[in-house]
Amino acid sequence: MSGVIEASGLGKQYGRKWALxxxxxxxxxxxVVGLVGPNGAGKTTLLHLAVGLLSPSAGSISVxxxxxxxxxxxxxxxxxxxxxTPTYAGLSIKKHLRMGxxxxxxxDGDLAERRIEGLGLDPRQKAGSLSGGQRAQLALTxxxxxxxxxxxxxxxxxxxxxxxxxxxxxxxxxxxxxxxVSVVLSSHLTADLERVCDYVVVLFxxxxxxxxxxxxxxxxxxxxxxxxxxxxxxxADWVAIEExxxxxxxxLLVRTDGPILDPSWNVKPVTLDDLILAYMSQGRSPRPNQxxxxxxxx
Amino acid sequence: MIRFTLxxxxxxxxxxAIGLGVVAVVLAITGPHLAHxxxxxxxxxxxxxxxxxxxxxxLNSDKALQSALPFIVAIVxxxxxxxxxxxxxxxxxxxGTFRLVWTQSVTRKRWLAAKLGLVGIxxxxxxxxxxxMADWWASPLDAVNQDRFGVANFSFHGIAPIGYAAFAFxxxxxxxxxxxxxxxxxxxxxxxxxxxxxxxxxxVRPNLxxxxxxxxxxxxxxxxxxxxxxxxxTMNFNAYIQSGVPTPGVGQVVLTAPQVNVPNGWVYSTTxxxxxxxxxxxxxxxxxxxxxxxLFRGSQPPSAAQLQACITRLTSTxxxxxxxxPASRFWPLQWAEMGIFLxxxxxxxGFTYWWLRRRYA
Numbered sequence: 246m247s248g249v250i251e252a253s254g255l256g257k258q259y260g261r262k263w264a265l266x267x268x269x270x271x272x273x274x275x276x277v278v279g280l281v282g283p284n285g286a287g288k289t290t291l292l293h294l295a296v297g298l299l300s301p302s303a304g305s306i307s308v309x310x311x312x313x314x315x316x317x318x319x320x321x322x323x324x325x326x327x328x329x330t331p332t333y334a335g336l337s338i339k340k341h342l343r344m345g346x347x348x349x350x351x352x353d354g355d356l357a358e359r360r361i362e363g364l365g366l367d368p369r370q371k372a373g374s375l376s377g378g379q380r381a382q383l384a385l386t387x388x389x390x391x392x393x394x395x396x397x398x399x400x401x402x403x404x405x406x407x408x409x410x411x412x413x414x415x416x417x418x419x420x421x422x423x424x425x426v427s428v429v430l431s432s433h434l435t436a437d438l439e440r441v442c443d444y445v446v447v448l449f450x451x452x453x454x455x456x457x458x459x460x461x462x463x464x465x466x467x468x469x470x471x472x473x474x475x476x477x478x479x480x481a482d483w484v485a486i487e488e489x490x491x492x493x494x495x496x497l498l499v500r501t502d503g504p505i506l507d508p509s510w511n512v513k514p515v516t517l518d519d520l521i522l523a524y525m526s527q528g529r530s531p532r533p534n535q536x537x538x539x540x541x542x543x
Numbered sequence: 544m545i546r547f548t549l550x551x552x553x554x555x556x557x558x559x560a561i562g563l564g565v566v567a568v569v570l571a572i573t574g575p576h577l578a579h580x581x582x583x584x585x586x587x588x589x590x591x592x593x594x595x596x597x598x599x600x601x602l603n604s605d606k607a608l609q610s611a612l613p614f615i616v617a618i619v620x621x622x623x624x625x626x627x628x629x630x631x632x633x634x635x636x637x638x639g640t641f642r643l644v645w646t647q648s649v650t651r652k653r654w655l656a657a658k659l660g661l662v663g664i665x666x667x668x669x670x671x672x673x674x675x676m677a678d679w680w681a682s683p684l685d686a687v688n689q690d691r692f693g694v695a696n697f698s699f700h701g702i703a704p705i706g707y708a709a710f711a712f713x714x715x716x717x718x719x720x721x722x723x724x725x726x727x728x729x730x731x732x733x734x735x736x737x738x739x740x741x742x743x744x745x746x747v748r749p750n751l752x753x754x755x756x757x758x759x760x761x762x763x764x765x766x767x768x769x770x771x772x773x774x775x776x777t778m779n780f781n782a783y784i785q786s787g788v789p790t791p792g793v794g795q796v797v798l799t800a801p802q803v804n805v806p807n808g809w810v811y812s813t814t815x816x817x818x819x820x821x822x823x824x825x826x827x828x829x830x831x832x833x834x835x836x837x838l839f840r841g842s843q844p845p846s847a848a849q850l851q852a853c854i855t856r857l858t859s860t861x862x863x864x865x866x867x868x869p870a871s872r873f874w875p876l877q878w879a880e881m882g883i884f885l886x887x888x889x890x891x892x893g894f895t896y897w898w899l900r901r902r903y904a
Binding site for chain 1: 544546547550551554638639640642643644645646647648649650651903
């Protein structure tokens with residue numbers, strides 16, 4: 246089955262600097278996918294490549310079996326909420342909805358009006374006078390009333406206060422449940438993702454570190470502690486993502502598909518937060534990219 | 544996309560329309576009066592038989608408006624570039640809304656075509672309508688001045704301002720796309736437009752069509768004169784100093800050709816030359832007119848008859864050549880100038896499309 250986003254060796258170069266490099270991904274359909282990584286990791290670049298705001302310098306990307314941004318049909322299939330949720334400050338909410346109706350063939354005007362009403366917003370209000378949370382909601386409304394098959398959101402909650410953030414994500418989940426739309430959203434806050442995502446992609450320094458279903462990732466990663474052991478003494482099918490050693494003790498975060506049989510290890514489950522942080526710190530040290538292997542496994 | 548562009552640019556189009564409306568009202572109120580003054584003079588001077596010599600009172604009516612109107616017609620295309628062109632895309636880039644509009648179900652090509660097409664047509668309409676109104680208002684003045692090619696007239700009449708408005712608009716759009724900031728783009732647009740207008744007026748327009756050359760007897764027009772370089776500087780006698788007349792050195796004299804008046808034409812130069820195209824030497828002039836020596840060296844001035852005699856002597860060898868654009872070339876040159884600016888505007892639009900594709904793709 247072909248995923249909602251298929252990337253192969255995808256890269257984007259600005260001058261000499263690669264904003265994204267060697268990105269091979271297959272993002273499954275019908276999921277809420279979290280793209281996580283620190284600022285500057287290449288999240289926005291990847292999302293812009295997916296919606297057609299950028300075109301690749303290397304490799305290829307297909308979205309819903311089409312070339313991103315290629316023609317009105319492809320554009321109609323993808324809804325996008327850009328970072329900082331840009332809107333026209335001088336235009337009212339009503340005019341934004343009219344813009345949506347003018348520019349999108351599948352526009353669902355009822356849905357848009359219902360949502361604005363449900364949010365308690367005055368349609369005559371200018372977008373420039375909305376709060377950050379309200380503006381994000383307007384941008385989400387525009388993206389969803391377009392009736393896309395894929396909804397892409399770039400750091401939609403980054404500038405929102407915790408309450409607005411929770412409301413926004415709840416709304417997003419409701420939309421996903423109602424419309425069965427695939428969602429890809431980026432964030433540098435793992436807590437947000439834990440709440441809503443069932444698939445994560447970890448980006449660090451322009452490269453994909455790991456990608457997979459949250460449940461699979463949590464099931465195949467373990468935090469182990471026990472008597473100090475050297476790196477070479479670990480079972481062959483273990484991949485140590487993170488390890489720290491004291492004189493007597495070793496603490497590891499390992500990936501393995503099999504069970505942990507050795508009873509001398511103290512085994513603890515990992516949280517998504519732990520896991521993401523471990524992959525990010527791994528990305529900092531020069532080691533082969535293991536994320537890609539896991540991507541192939543999926 | 545067309546409806547959305549109209550919605551987005553409604554405010555600026557409205558401001559433009561109001562501005563045009565104000566000018567239209569002012570001109571509509573004062574215009575008939577000016578025409579009336581002109582007609583009244585035409586009929587009274589025919590009775591008095593002094594139409595050619597009596598000062599025309601039209602030149603003294605509505606003087607403030609007379610001097611303001613060319614300024615308004617000159618500045619409006621620049622304003623169109625500043626306020627319609629520069630923000631058109633720069634503001635989208637500046638505020639990030641390009642990421643909103645480029646991800647609606649409209650390709651960037653159509654988006655750009657609608658914006659450039661619609662707002663560009665509005666810009667050109669503003670330039671054209673304003674000039675058309677100014678043309679109508681100033682027609683009595685033009686009938687008196689007979690100087691449609693004058694620097695202060697040619698650019699403010701006809702259809703060239705449509706090209707100026709289109710060019711200023713496209714320049715604003717391009718500057719906005721390159722600089723990604725509205726205010727710097729406005730500054731660049733203003734400076735660039737002024738530079739282009741000056742360059743075309745002084746360097747391109749004179750070379751658009753080679754002038755008609757006509758030979759006249761030296762005694763035609765207002766009469767020839769002499770230009771003499773003395774130790775006190777240059778003095779001229781019965782002469783109009785024309786461009787292209789060499790400045791005489793100390794003790795030298797130059798024969799200046801008579802000024803030739805071509806109604807509604809554009810005189811490039813008038814020169815006094817012999818059959819081979821050479822101007823008379825200082826030595827030759829002094830020989831033909833020894834009376835000039837007395838004049839320039841401070842003795843008694845020569846009489847009119849003496850001067851006439853010397854000019855008659857020079858006329859047998861020398862004649863006037865006048866190079867000019869006749870009045871009939873007004874419209875071809877207007878079309879040419881509009882064409883130049885429209886072509887530049889189109890080139891800028893093409894560049895903008897190419898740049899947006901390259902930079903944001």
